[in-house]
Amino acid sequence: MPDATGPGPAGYAYPEPRYAEPRFTGEPRDRSWPPAQRVAPARVEPPPQPVDDDSEESVLASTGSMAIATLISRITGFFRILLMAAVLGGGLASAFNVANTLPNMISELVLGSVLSAIVVPVLVRAEREDDDGGTAFVRRLLTVSITILGLATLASVAGAPLLTRLMLGDGKVNESLSTAFAYFLLPQILFYGLAALFTAILNTRSVFKPGAWAPVTNNIVAIAVLVLYFVMPGEISLDPVQMGSPKLIVLGVGTTLGVVTQALVLVPALRRQQISLRPLWGIDARLKRFGGMGLAIVLYVLISQVGLVVTTNVASQADASSPAIYSFVWMLLQVPYGVLGVTLLTAIMPKLSRDAAADDTPAVVDGLTSATKLTMVALVPIIVFMTLAGPTIGEALFAYGNFGADDAHRLGLTLSWSAFTLIPYAFVLLHLRVFYAREQAWTPTFIIIGITAVKIVLSLLAPMLVPANQVVVALGTANGLGFVAGALVGGMLLKRSLGDLHLANVGRTVGIVIGSSLAGGVVMLVLDAVLQLHSLTTSFGGLGAVARVVVDAVLMLGVTFLVLRKFKVPEVVAVTVAVGRLVAKLRGRPAPESAGTEAAGQPAGAPTGRNPVPYAEARRVDTGRFDRPTYPGRGAIVSDSDAAAANPTGAQQASNTRPDPDAPRAPRRHVPDLMVDTGVLPLGAMPPMRASGPGDAPRRPVRGPRLIPGAAVAGGRYRLLAHHGGANGLQFWQAVDTKLDREVALTFVDADQQFTGPDRAEGPQAVLSRTLRLGRINSNGLARVLDVVRGSSGGIVVAEWTPGSSLREVAATSPSPLGSARAVRALAAAAESAHRAGTALSIDHPDRIRISSDGAAVLAFPASLADADQSTDVRGLGATLYALLTDEWPLEDKSAVDGPPVTVGGMKQALLDPKGLPTEPRKVRPEIPFEISAVAMRSIQGDSGIRTAATVQHVLDQASVVDQKTDLMHAATGAPAGGPAPEGPTERTPGDQAKRKRMIISLSVLGVAVLIVLGFVVQQLTGIFGANDSSPLPDQNIGLTTSPAPTSVAPSPTAPAPPSKVVIPALSASVFSPQGTPDDASGAKLAIDGNPSTTWSTDQYYQPFPALKNGIGLMVTLKQPTKLISVGVESPSPGTRVEIRSAPSADATLDQTQVIGSQVLGNGHTEIPVQSDQTTRYVLVWITALGKADGQNQSKIGDLTFTGAA
Structure with missing residues (x-):
């Protein structure tokens, strides 16, 4: 029974309405925006309400x-x-x-x-x-x-x-x-x-x-x-x-x-x-x-219910179990969608609804693109696994108690043939959300008509195309094809309404996901066959099937994840980052900075500093409107508008200007998007009503999205992957460009919106303007600035992502002094180029610096602050070198509060002497050359002879003139010669990476070969020591002899001849039912009339034995007492389990009988061997498990024959 956990069929919570907000029509707005605020009339204060926290x-x-x-x-x-x-x-x-x-x-x-x-x-x-x-x-x-x-x-x-x-x-x-x-x-x-x-x-x-x-x-x-x-x-x-x-x-x-x-x-x-x-x-x-809209909604629900009624009718006409199987499969499909699909789409759905309600077509298209990618990445591997392992899943979960193995197997088949439904189902929900948000309440009716029409037609055809016991499988497929039709209809209607949906942009990701899932599926099937995992189900029943499902899932999903991670699919990287941080949090330790960066390298095709960048510096059109944030609360303000670049003051006004902190504030409400399944096709949240009136509440200041992994910023253009620290009002993030499918570095300027000063030269917009000049600098020591996204207060600097490790991580590994010198030399070259261009880098914090895979120190998160100049950059160069040499940061943290910080960017703050200078690096590590130690100290002092970045670069060139392989930085080659093994993550040279890759491939091939050999050995040992062959070991053919074993052995002259067999006629038969009314009492004689076409049958039971009774049988009286050898049973009910029991009399109780043979009947004749040393005249054919007849628990017996010794 589905849960009704939400306020409506979708179970959604609803975003807070925005009143008096005009619909965007694409026409230019008056530059005097915003218009004068209407003053709400005085209102009587309501009764005291609880204060929401x-x-x-x-x-x-x-x-x-x-x-x-x-x-x-x-x-x-x-x-x-x-x-x-x-x-x-x-x-x-x-x-x-x-x-x-x-x-x-x-x-x-x-x-x-x-x-x-x-x-x-x-x-x-x-x-x-x-x-x-x-x-x-x-x-x-x-x-x-x-x-x-x-x-x-x-x-x-x-x-x-x-x-x-x-x-x-x-x-x-x-x-x-x-x-x-x-x-x-x-x-x-x-x-x-x-x-x-x-x-x-x-x-x-x-x-x-x-x-x-x-x-x-x-x-x-x-x-x-x-x-x-x-x-x-x-x-x-x-x-x-x-x-x-x-x-x-x-x-x-x-x-x-x-x-x-x-x-x-x-x-x-x-x-x-x-x-x-x-x-x-x-x-x-x-x-x-809203009566018209309500009528549309009711009609929508009514049409969907008609489809459910028809499906239930068809299923019930097939057999008694089919309606339950169909219902259980649908509920089973809701588990991965509810856990994965809903969870991943929750962050996108609210913004998608708001963008659709505001007629922001580009933002809606971007949201659909992101949602499509997330849906495919999350659900395709699960769908492939369910399709390939459906029957095993059915047996693992449902082959218990009264449900029966046959019904569990049919349920698994239904799951296999309907697992694909999840993809079109998710797409239909996306389409409905957009249409309802655009107040197109009648459009979803056409979608549900398409779904229901296809579903009804295919459901009615199912009994004509497949056997009765497979009708439920066809119904599951029909349901999925109905949603496919609905997704196609919705896609066409969206394309007509929104234009090109740009779904080609997700083609690469979707292709990788499908290919990875199929690769995982092939590996799973091959290893399942080689290791003969089906024997687990045969030997241990449902529990064995559970073990098989677990092993298959680990194999397939593991291979799929590794392939996706290898191709650096951004959504998988984001999930890895989030899981890593959650695990670190649960362990009570800070999340590592490299949680999502160590393996998140540059995707194929990502531009370098030498390639043209497909970003335009002035590509947007001012609409006078800023995106409403995904979540209310504090965060960065980002927008698709560069209006603030030309008119910062106007940009400030567009956000209603920061309110007086002492003024009373309206309570903020956080309304998450609760997407909970209730068993009915969701309708989607309705948009905010646009009716305005004198009672409209004033608009609140625009707030940016909370910066958390997985959040979308800049109108959905970038999705955050991992946080890399921050300083001086800046926040540093690794993100993925959802349009170009590559990783970028984002520097959020005034992320906390703390700037309130009137000095425009000190403000966030000035920082963005100065940083934009760095885009003309091409240097290995500077991540190239690709774009600047301006918002109402601050903005975002978009730069190329620098694969490698953070300065803190590399410094913790004690890199060689010469390698450290080479690293800072690249950063000094970038600083010199910036100084020649009339700007500065602002090398002021260790979180800004990353060590690339080439061993170069790179300013990975550019943002030129107002106090940055040539001298501060020189001090920053010295501080970076000092940090690599000593694993301590020598400069003060300007953003620190409440006294001197103990750490800066995760690095220990260096202790300063009375002159404000740190300890000389040579005193910390005596092996550091004098020249390198002196450069670090004199650069930090600022007035000791080194005043330019060019001087730093020149001295470090001289100090590191000897180019030996052992001198490379530890971050690039591993532990230094003779040094201890590193504890943190490291980077390897391309040669090392190639060797490591070859080693991994070799080990993988070797592991697969070992598994195959082990499987073969287990199979052979099972054949040798199994119970299927009772011959002595020397007589068994184990594949080691060159000549075939003799097919027969001459009987010993003294061996006794086998006993002769004779068919014993039966005189009478009666139904034996100690726990109830006999089933078909008058038809018992048909089981011994010698005609297999006439049958005695049990009643149809809704629950298999022993739910209602422990069994039923036929008590047969033979013509004469005999020593039975076998009993033959002719039956059209395969799966029936029969026990042959000897009885002392025709009216004996079940406890007085003795089991002398048992077997599961096949379709047709089954010969049951009997082992008994005693003669008997009364034989009980006792049924302990019923077979399946037209989906019912029922067994039939056409004829019984008794063979005894002459």
Whole structure:
């Protein structure tokens, strides 16, 4: 049963509306922007409301709690599905699931869709506009909603037989049982609606935790109910179904109590927010304005429900288990989408909605491109794995209890043939989000028509094209093809609305992901066959299948990840960075700076300083509008506009100017995008309403996105990968250019928006302008400046990424003095070029410096500050050299507060003498040459003879004139000669990298060869020592002899002749059923009439043995007592397990019989050998496991023959 965890069918929270914001039409705006602010009329203060703690710490805590709640909800919901399958079995689970689907469908149709599309935006507006803070609106909304839901519940309960008849038709699912369940489950309609409404109200108050945790309580109650059902004695009566059956009541009432709990746990949170629940009649006039949109939403849901009804009908007509299998597969597909797809797209979805609502077509296209790449990278490997390992996954997860191995195998096949659905499903959700944000409420109706039409046609064709037991597999494929049609229709409508979607830009990434996944799949299949992992399933059943799935997943996903990492797919690099930092945080240690940089080298085709750069310095058109941030809160201000370059003052005005810090501030609300699956195709969050009025709230200052790995900045152009420190109001980040698919270095200027001074020469825009001049410098010691992105206050400097290691990491490895000199020599050359160009580098902090893979010190994060000049650069050169020699930073940290810092950029702050000078490097490391030590010291002093970068470069040239291989820096070649092994990450020369690559390839090939040899050896040993051959070891052919073993051996003259065989006729047969009414009692004689075409059959059971009874059989009386040799069984029911038992009399109990043989029947004749030294006249053919007949648990026996000794 899907969780209804959100305010509507999508479970989304809604972004805070922006009132009185005009739609951008592409026309130039008046340069006097912004217009004069309207003054809101005086309003009566509402009753005291609880103060929301919207601090950044509180927001982060809430977000983390919701992430944990979502994860736990997924885990408990998944366990609930597995438990339901094992306890109920296929047939009973189908009857239960069909009934349990009805309240979800009706609640969404009656209220859920309208709630998400219309009510919530109006609720937010009422809270801000009404004099009572929206109290009356909430009371009216609750009163009307409870009335509508209550009437719908009563009508549904009264019409329960008609509803189940509509869902099942004339199918093979027990309609009476499903109707009985419906009577108990349909009251959930009221509580599903209340839970959604309560969650929506709390979300508008920025209270998210209760709504996120409520579904967990529902799952816990449902799991407890299933456990209670399992341990209770007795069974549900099926013919006829009795409403008073204890197990029926426990399962139906208990499941409904779970939904009741989900709604009631939200009431205390409503009370804490002082939200009145007292009824108040009336309908708010603001709801009537959106009646047309509401009609479109209801029609959308209704069409989707028609498709579900048709699919359920077709599945139920195939066999009793198919509806449950179809439902379980869809829920199983939601696990990877919920954990991976939703998680990765959460950061993109809110901005995509806002850009679509603002008609910012380029930003929407960029967002779709990013979302497409993320979707493919996250889901394609999982899809390939599910497709290849589907049957094994089905057996590993569901082949337990009453579900049965055959149904589990069919479920796995269905999963294989429908796993591809995840990609078009994700695309459809993206398309819906864009259309609803653009207020094109009727456009998604065409998409759902396309999906449903294809789905219905293919579903109706399925029974005509495939056997009955494979219909559910075809239905899963039909569902996926329906979403493919919907994605194509949505893509065409988007292209007509937005123009070229530029999907060719993601072609390289998508190709790499598909190729990597297929490579991983091939490796998995080959090793699975070589190692004969299928024997795990054969030998150990479900647990063996679990082990096989784990091994296959590690093989395939591991190979896929390694290939993606090798090609440096940016999304994979970003995930690696985030996981590395999370692991470091959990271990209680600071995240390493190289978490995402050590392997994140320059992608193929990335430009160097010698190549033209595909960036234009003035490429944007001023629209007078700045992008709304992805998240509210502090962060960098970035924009796609260079208006601030020409008019910094105007740029400041565009952000409404920084407010007075002493003035009262409106509370900030953080509204995350809660994308939680509820089992219904989501509709997407509605856009902010644009109706303006005198009560509109003033616009708040624009805030930039929080700088965290994975966040998109500059209109989605760059995605952040890893943080590399910061200084003096600057923040340094490694990022990926999503358009050119390459890594870049981003320097955020005034990232915290702390600059408030009037001096324009000192301001962030001046820093950007000075830094832009560095783009004309081509030097190995300076990362080339590619672009400058200006925002309302600060901006971003975009530079080439420098692969290698940070200064701190290299200094920690104690590089050789000569290697250090060569490194700083390159940086000195860049500084000299900058000085000749009339600017400076601002070498003032170790976080700015990286050591490239060529061993050169590079200013990796350029930004020319106001106090930077030739002398400060010379001191910075000396400090960089000093840091490499001593692993200490000798300059003060200007950005430090509260006294001298202990560390600067992760490096230890050097101790200074009374003259303000650090300890001479030669005293720290005596092996340092005098010239190199002197250059470092005199450069730091600034007035001791070295005043230019050219002098530093010249002296270091002289000091490092001897070019020996052992003198190279440790960061490039490993540990210095005779030195200890490094502890941190290092860089290698191209020769070392080639050797290492060859070594890895050799070891990989050797490892695969060893695995193949081990598999062959295990196979041979299994053949030798296995139980299949009882011949003595010397007589077995183990492949070492050159002559074939003799095919026969002459019998010994003294050996006794084998006994002669004779068929013993049977006189009579009766049904043996000690635990209930005999099945087909009159047909027992047909099993001994000698005609295989006439059969005796058991009843059809919804649950396999021993759920309802421990077995059933035929007691056969032979013509005479005989010593049986074998029993032949002719049966069209493969999979039936039969025991042959000898009995002392025809009316003996089961305990009085003795097992003398057993075997699983095949299709047709099966000869069961018997081992018995005693003669017997009464033989019990005892069935302990039923076969499958048309999807039912049923077995048939056509003829029995008894062979004995003459």
